[in-house]
Amino acid sequence: MAMKKKRYALVLDSRKCINCKACAVACKAENQVPVGNTRNWINEARQGEYPKLRIDFEPEQCHHCEHPSCARVCPTGATWMRKDGVVLVNYDDCIGCRYCMVACPYDARYFHEESGTVHKCTLCSHRVDKGDLPACVETCPSKVRVFGDLEDPTSRVHELLATRRYRVKEPQTGNGPQLYYLL
Amino acid sequence: MHEFNWGLLIVVYLFLGGLSAGLFFAAGLANYLEVDGQPAYPRVAAMGALLAPWPVAIGSALLILDLGNWYRFYKLFTHFRWESPMSIGSYLLTIFTGIAFVYAFAWLPEAWRQQLFAKVPATWKQVHRLNMDLSPYRKVIAMVGFPFSIGVGIYTGVLLGAVSARPFWNTNLVAQMFLFSALSSGAAALLLAMVLDKRSPIQTHETKFLITLDIVFIVLELFIILPYLIHGQLSVLAVKQALWLILGGPYTVVFWVFFLGLGLLVPLGIEVSELAPSLLKGKAFHGDRKLALVASSLVLMGGFLLRYIFVYAGQVSSFHKMGMLH
Numbered sequence: 001m002a003m004k005k006k007r008y009a010l011v012l013d014s015r016k017c018i019n020c021k022a023c024a025v026a027c028k029a030e031n032q033v034p035v036g037n038t039r040n041w042i043n044e045a046r047q048g049e050y051p052k053l054r055i056d057f058e059p060e061q062c063h064h065c066e067h068p069s070c071a072r073v074c075p076t077g078a079t080w081m082r083k084d085g086v087v088l089v090n091y092d093d094c095i096g097c098r099y100c101m102v103a104c105p106y107d108a109r110y111f112h113e114e115s116g117t118v119h120k121c122t123l124c125s126h127r128v129d130k131g132d133l134p135a136c137v138e139t140c141p142s143k144v145r146v147f148g149d150l151e152d153p154t155s156r157v158h159e160l161l162a163t164r165r166y167r168v169k170e171p172q173t174g175n176g177p178q179l180y181y182l183l
Numbered sequence: 184m185h186e187f188n189w190g191l192l193i194v195v196y197l198f199l200g201g202l203s204a205g206l207f208f209a210a211g212l213a214n215y216l217e218v219d220g221q222p223a224y225p226r227v228a229a230m231g232a233l234l235a236p237w238p239v240a241i242g243s244a245l246l247i248l249d250l251g252n253w254y255r256f257y258k259l260f261t262h263f264r265w266e267s268p269m270s271i272g273s274y275l276l277t278i279f280t281g282i283a284f285v286y287a288f289a290w291l292p293e294a295w296r297q298q299l300f301a302k303v304p305a306t307w308k309q310v311h312r313l314n315m316d317l318s319p320y321r322k323v324i325a326m327v328g329f330p331f332s333i334g335v336g337i338y339t340g341v342l343l344g345a346v347s348a349r350p351f352w353n354t355n356l357v358a359q360m361f362l363f364s365a366l367s368s369g370a371a372a373l374l375l376a377m378v379l380d381k382r383s384p385i386q387t388h389e390t391k392f393l394i395t396l397d398i399v400f401i402v403l404e405l406f407i408i409l410p411y412l413i414h415g416q417l418s419v420l421a422v423k424q425a426l427w428l429i430l431g432g433p434y435t436v437v438f439w440v441f442f443l444g445l446g447l448l449v450p451l452g453i454e455v456s457e458l459a460p461s462l463l464k465g466k467a468f469h470g471d472r473k474l475a476l477v478a479s480s481l482v483l484m485g486g487f488l489l490r491y492i493f494v495y496a497g498q499v500s501s502f503h504k505m506g507m508l509h
Contacts, residue, residue, distance in 0.1 A: 069347055075269035076262045095258055096251015098188040099269050105348035105502050111188065116251030170502045172421075173347055 006084035007150040008123060009064070009178040010134075011157045011166070016142045017042065017057035023136035023145065027061075030124060030135035037110040039121040040136055058181065059144060061136070062087060062108040062121035063169070066176025070100035070109065079118075084149075085178060086123045094118055105173040123147075150178075187498050192249040197339045197490040198368070199242030200276065201361060202483075204336035205369015206235040207283055209396060211325035211332070216392075227389050230380070231373050232290035232321075236283035239335070243276060268345045272338040279331040286324045289317035336365035339490075343497055351425035351500035352493065354415070360407040361493075364486050367400035371450075371482035378475050390470035391461070394454045397482060401451045408443070425500035434496045442492060446485015450478040 019042050027039050040061035047054050068087045071079040078093035079100050089100075094117035101109045101118060109120040124134035128147075132138070137145040148157035157180075160166075165183040210231020213224040222228070247256045260277075264270040291299070293316070300314040317324070340361030343352040374393040377385040415426040429438040453474050461468035 072266045073269065073346065075264060075267045075273060076258045077264055093258060093262075094251070095255040097249075097269060098251070099267075101188040102498060103346045103348055107501070107503075111251060118251070173502055175347075 005151050007178075008084050008086055008128065009148070009150050009157055009180060010061075010123075010137070011146040011148075011160045011180045011182060012059055013144050013146070013160075013182045014056070014058045015182070016144045017059055018142050019044065019057040020141060022139045022141060023059060026135040026139035027121070030127075031122070033119075034112065034114070037112070037119070039108075039110075039119070059136075060106065060108070060169070060179070062123075063106055063175065063177035063179045064121075064123060065178060067174060069103045069105065069173070069175055073099045073103040075099065082125070086125050086128075087120075088122055088125065089118055089120060091115060091117045091119075105170050105175060106177070187495060189494055189498060190249075191491075192245045194487070194491045194494045196242040196246045196249070197342075197361070197494065198487045199238035199245075201336055201339050201365030201486065201490075202368050202372055203235050203237070203239035203242070203283060204279070204332040205366045205400075206231050206238070206372055207279075207286065207328055207332040207369070208336075208366055209370045209373050209393070210235060211286075211329055212396070213392070214321055214325050224389055224392055226383065226386075227373060227377065227392065228321075229290050230376055231369075232286050234287075234372070234376060236280060236287050239276065239280050239283065243280065268338065268342045272335075272342060275331060275334045275338055279328070279335045282324065282328040282331055285317070286321070286328055289321050289324055333362065336362040339365065343493060346497075348502065349425075349497045349500050350421040350502065351428060351497040354411065354422070356407050356411045356414070357493065360404060360411065360489070363400050363404035363407060364489050367397055367404060368483055368486035370397040370400060371479040371486075374475055375479035375483065378472055378479070385470075385472070385475075387468055387470045390475055391458065391468045394458055394470070394475070394478075397479075398451065398454050398458065401447060401454075401482070405447065405451075408447075421500075421502050425496075428496040428499060429492065432496075433499075434492050437488060438492050442485050442488040445481055446488055447482075450481040450485070453478040453481075 021042060024038055024040055024042070027033060031039060033039055040059060043058040043060055045056040045058065047056070064085055064087050066085070068079070068081060071081055071087060075097065076093045076095055078090045078095070079087065080090060081087050096111070096116040096118065098111060098118060101111065109118050112119045127134060133147055137147040146156050146160060148155035150157055150161070152158060160182065161180055166180045167183060168177045168180060171177065210228050213231060214222070214228040216223040247253050250256060259270065259273040262270065263274070296314065300311060303310050337358045340358035344354065344357035347353050370393050374390065374397065377389060377393070412426065415422050428434050457470065457474060458468070460466040
């Protein structure tokens with residue numbers, strides 16, 4: 001049987017997010033992210049004033065864009081996109097010019113001081129390739145994060161995007177972001 | 184607080200790269216101008232040619248030092264990525280620097296050239312073969328170099344303008360703005376160097392040529408900056424919010440007072456007041472040394488500040504955070 005094309009993506013049901021930051025901690029532990037840097041984080045949006053008040057939490061990380069501007073500007077091709085849509089940095093080719101950090105509309109990258117290269121969310125591709133879930137997805141206690149293959153019609157992400165309303169952040173940049181926020 | 188990924192080294196590099204492009208262009212142009220079959224500005228052409236390669240050489244060194252892994256800079260040349268302005272720019276920069284050095288060599292006075300080669304051990308025969316007089320080829324080298332100098336001048340702007348994530352940069356005007364600023368900086372630097380050269384004082388017709396050149400470039404630059412501001416204000420919200428950085432935001436004073444005022448309009452005023460009597464009323468051009476000194480220094484400061492403002496303000500601008508700035 002021929003290998004079917006894959007397109008990994010994350011669907012985020014951010015209304016379930018309780019800002020516990022377990023995803024950020026799990027990611028740091030899994031990927032040895034240095035203190036002071038993060039590959040994923042939670043945005044807080046406050047609205048109104050007491051007693052009419054609400055606060056929204058919205059997890060964010062690399063959007064693994066369809067047309068990643070970071071990969072386009074990279075002068076050595078160190079930033080590249082796998083066939084399954086995961087955007088990665090080949091650390092051996094990264095010269096540390098930080099053009100990709102400037103070009104990322106989501107500021108999802110950080111400069112790794114020790115190696116002098118740029119790091120970012122890998123969608124835990126080392127785990128995914130073994131059939132496991134990304135660390136942030138596995139750990140999320142309120143089940144905000146759903147990981148899966150958009151090309152697989154039986155997958156949960158496929159079902160959610162087919163049946164629920166959703167949005168992506170800053171689509172006007174033309175990057176084609178692949179983090180889907182359910183409404 | 185927003186973190187700046189590109190800092191002062193990048194600002195200095197963008198300035199020095201543009202400066203070299205401008206010096207080369209002005210020097211090459213002077214080399215082509217003749218009066219009655221004789222070169223009109225041979226000393227301007229010589230000074231510019233000898234100065235041109237150094238700023239870009241220093242700038243490129245700074246650029247390499249700014250990398251996270253400076254020793255990996257060679258990887259820029261083991262890859263070619265036509266979609267990446269930085270990739271195209273590194274090739275442009277290397278070729279331009281090479282041409283600028285060859286051009287400087289072609290203008291090296293005979294005595295200096297012999298002195299230089301006297302320092303090379305006599306056994307290095309291959310090196311001594313390079314001891315040749317390239318002065319007949321000056322015009323050819325200048326012609327080959329023109330497109331590359333313009334290319335380097337434009338590329339420093341394209342590097343920023345091509346980043347769609349930063350609305351402050353992402354307009355089709357930044358490239359031209361940087362180009363004209365670079366050309367004007369080059370003319371000003373040449374004027375400054377010739378005014379400061381005490382051994383052979385600058386002559387009036389040389390001052391007039393350089394001032395005229397500078398006026399042309401500054402006016403062209405103004406014609407880019409005005410539409411940048413106007414069009415930005417009339418553009419979509421993200422661009423408008425990005426422009427707030429220089430229209431009330433943290434870079435307002437440095438933009439309006441130090442860049443546009445002191446770095447552009449004041450030197451333009453000085454230069455126009457110097458040139459206007461001879462241009463409009465047929466009076467003799469005097470070319471005050473001190474005024475030329477002040478005007479050219481201010482233009483250089485303005486050129487530097489333009490890059491400073493764009494590198495820093497541009498990085499603050501973005502599609503997702505601008506709303507919070509207000």
